[in-house]
Amino acid sequence: MSTERPLALVIDDEPDICELIVVTLERMDIDAEQAGTLEEARRLLDEHRFDLCITDMQLPDGNGIDLVAEINRERPELPAAVITAYGSMDAAVQALKAGAFDFVPKPVDLGMLRQLVDGAMRLTRGPRIDRRSRDTLLGESPAMQKIRGTIVKLARSNAPIYISGESGTGKELVARTIHDKGNRREAPFVPVNCGAIPSELMESEFFGHVKGAFTGASRDKQGLFQAADGGTLFLDEIAELPQPMQVKLLRAIQEKAVRPVGGEHEQPVDVRILSATHQDLAQLVETGDFRQDLFYRINVIQLAVPSLRERRQDIPMLVDHILGRLTGDGDHRIRVSDTALGTLRAYAFPGNVRELENILERALTLCEGDTIEAEDLQLPSHEGNGTAGTTEATPEPSEDFALDDYLADVERNVVVKALEKTHYNKTAAAQLLGISFRALRYKLKKLDME
Incomplete structure (x- = not known):
């Protein structure tokens, strides 16, 4: 066996499926080892350096997802894919949450399998790139260091990611960085603002149309899914999608195929879905304004972008x-x-x-x-600045609410207001605030305002 050829581990207790995958890999110039149990798979993992792992979910001595979680924890450089039962999106989502690179449903579609393997090989055998993102995602705060580290991990997967955060925090920049650091970086990154597309044109924009499909369709048109084939489709402000389009989007994501308006056949597409909105999608699910099944599908992994505050x-x-x-x-x-x-x-x-x-x-x-x-x-002296004399409502505590941070913001803004009123005379500002000069100096230091 040539050491220059990639090596894959195939785990399935059904010999026919194992053989089908191994033959497909060999035709792609990839060698393979086979295992029928988790115990045998763990032994082979200790003995060899693999470039790819493909495992069934249900094995005689356990669940393949447990192995995926182990690989993700102990061998993060090894892409692991899962074979799922037909139509079992719950299992696929569970596998992706555990750290699976991707999944392929039974019966195994060879075209989908080849796409998966190509993506994995680009990760493990492709040219090395600098996976740091300081040049684009600036900041050395703990929040930014954490998000950059998370992006490096997420870039190695094909799992859908829901990027949450307030307007103006840089959600599209985060999505583009995930794309640029992953195995799809040579393919298109297609951003789309869902709120900017008229509802009557939405299906045509997403899936394309064929000539004559409707009045004005003078030629075939490629949709956003086809334009992003092999790459990443970033759905910004996904909460703006109307309910009928949510249904069609869910089907496209689950089937990995789209049907152009007026077309007779579905077209397979290989697209990674990243989505974002400044709204609270979970709350919209509660009110019935956003489909729960679509939320479940796009929210495999959630990445919260911190506010500037x-x-x-x-x-x-x-x-x-x-x-x-x-x-x-x-x-x-x-x-x-x-x-x-x-x-x-x-x-x-x-x-x-x-x-x-x-x-x-x-x-x-x-x-x-x-x-x-x-x-x-x-x-602005009174809009969203938390200063004295504002009409800003008291915030409603939520899961992400931090009382200490909020109080520090209020205190900081009042101090700045006092300094502005006294033309930055600290003695006069302390008198205006009703505190000693020493207390003001302490506050400036505590609030990092020196």
């Missing part, structure tokens, strides 16, 4: 990056004064990073000289 320490880095992009990276760079930077760090940013970009772009126009001052920022 949750990573204030990243603001200086983001400011520097955004200004560099807006002004160029020449020797003569616009800078932000310490006072203006402190004001930014105290602001609540309801619009998150997108709002920060808009604020800095406006400040560049207003500032005199090469320094942006606090007054150039023109931050």
Whole structure:
């Protein structure tokens, strides 16, 4: 056996299925070892270095998903795929949650199997790439370090991912980074805003149409699924999909095939689905505005993108990056004064990073000289800023609510307001707040506002 050929482990207690998969792999120049039990599979895993593992779910001595979880934990570099019973989407979702790279249903479709194997080989035998994402997902806060580490793991899978987060946090950037770090990076990344497509055109936009399907269909048209074939389809603001389209989308995801409007046959598509919305999808499921079965299918893995309020320490880095992009990276760079930077760090940013970009772009126009001052920022004094005298409603506690963070935001904004009113005279600001100068200095240090 040539050591240069990839090696796969095939685990199934049905000899016919095992033989079918092994023959298919051999025709793809991949050698294979066979196992009929988990015990035998674990022994082979200890003896060989495999490039791919394909396992059945139900085995004589246990469940293949348990093995997938072990591989994901102990050998994260090894892609593991699962063979599921026909029509068992629950089992497929369970396998993907356990860390499976992908799944193939019984009876095994050889075209789907080859696609799966090609994807796995691109992961393990493809050119090495830098999987770090600091150049795009900036920030050294714990929240950003965690999300970058999670992206590296998620990029190795074909599992659908639901990206949640407030408007302006960078959900599309996260989706694009997952695509760029995975085995589909050479294929298209197709983003679509579901709320921007008229409902009457939605089916044609997603699945395409054939010539003559309706008035105005003068030629065949490729849909978004076909355009993303082999790559990633990012469904932004998926909560905006009307119910009839939710049904059609669910079928396309489950069957891995689409039928163009006016077409007679379904077309197979190999697409990874990433979706996002700023709305609470779980709440929409509760109210009946979003289908539970579709939510279950797209929410195999959920990735929460932190708001800018949750990573204030990243603001200086983001400011520097955004200004560099807006002004160029020449020797003569616009800078932000310490006072203006402190004001930014105290602001609540309801619009998150997108709002920060808009604020800095406006400040560049207003500032005199090469320094942006606090007054150039023109931050709202009563909308979403948590300052004294606002009309903002008291927030409703939720699962993600952090009382300490909320109170710190309120305290920070009140301190900034006092400093602004006294033209940043700390002694006068302390008197205005009814505290000692030493107490104000302590608060500035505690709130990271020095």
